[in-house]
Amino acid sequence: MKIGVLALQGAFREHIEALKKCKVEAIEIKKSSQLDDIDGLIIPGGESTTIGLLMQQFNLGDKILEKANHGMPILGTCAGMVMLAKDIVDSEQFRLGLMDIIVRRNAFGRQRESFERSLNISALGDEPFKAIFIRAPYIEATSPNVEVLCKLDNEKIIFVKQGNCLAASFHPELTEDIRVHQYFVRLVNKTI
Secondary structure: OEEEEEOOOOOHHHHHHHHHHOOOEEEEEOOHHHHHHOOEEEEOOOOHHHHHHHHHHOOOHHHHHHHHHOOOOEEEEOHHHHHHEEEEOOOOOOOOOOEEEEEEOOOOOOHHHOEEEEEOOHHHOOOOEEEEEOOOOEEEEEOOOOEEEEEEOOOEEEEEEEOOEEEEOOOHHHOOOOHHHHHHHHHHHOOO
16 A cells, blocks of 8 residues: 655655554655555645645646546645635635535634644544644535534534545644544555
C-alpha cells in the first residue's frame, strides 16, 4: 500500500511521519504523474486558496478527481476539508467538490484563536482524541449521505465520512495519536 500526501503547502511532512508510524509507504505528491502509483491521498492543512491555485497550476485537480471517481480514498484535514467540499461559504475558490458538505473557512477565528480539545470519536475507539484546531473550518451542513463522525460541543460538525472520503476540521498530524491515520489506512486497505 502506498499513500500520497499532497506536498504543495501545509503540514505534509507531519502526515508522512504519521503514515510511516502506521507502517505504510508514504510519498510526497507534487506532480500529476505521481498520482498514478498511489492507493490513497491526504490533502493537508495550509491555506486552501493557495492549495487550490497550486493544484490547478500543476494540473493535479483533474487527476485527483479522476482517481477519486475510480474509488481512491482521500483524507482532507483543515484546508484539505475545504478542498473536498462541494460548497464553501462566501467563496468561489477552486475546490474538488467530492463531498456533499458546506464548509465555512476560518470558522473559529484567526491564528491566535487556535485551540486544542479532547474529542469523543467512537470510530476511533473509547479513548478521547486530542484535536488541534488552527484557523479551522467547520461544516455548516451535510447531505443525508454524509456520515457525521464527530461534532464539537455537540454542535459544530468537524469530522465526516462520505464514501471513500474523510474530512476533518482539525490537524491529526500535529499530535502523537495516529488513530485518524490508522482509520484512513483501513479505509484505503478496503479498496485495494
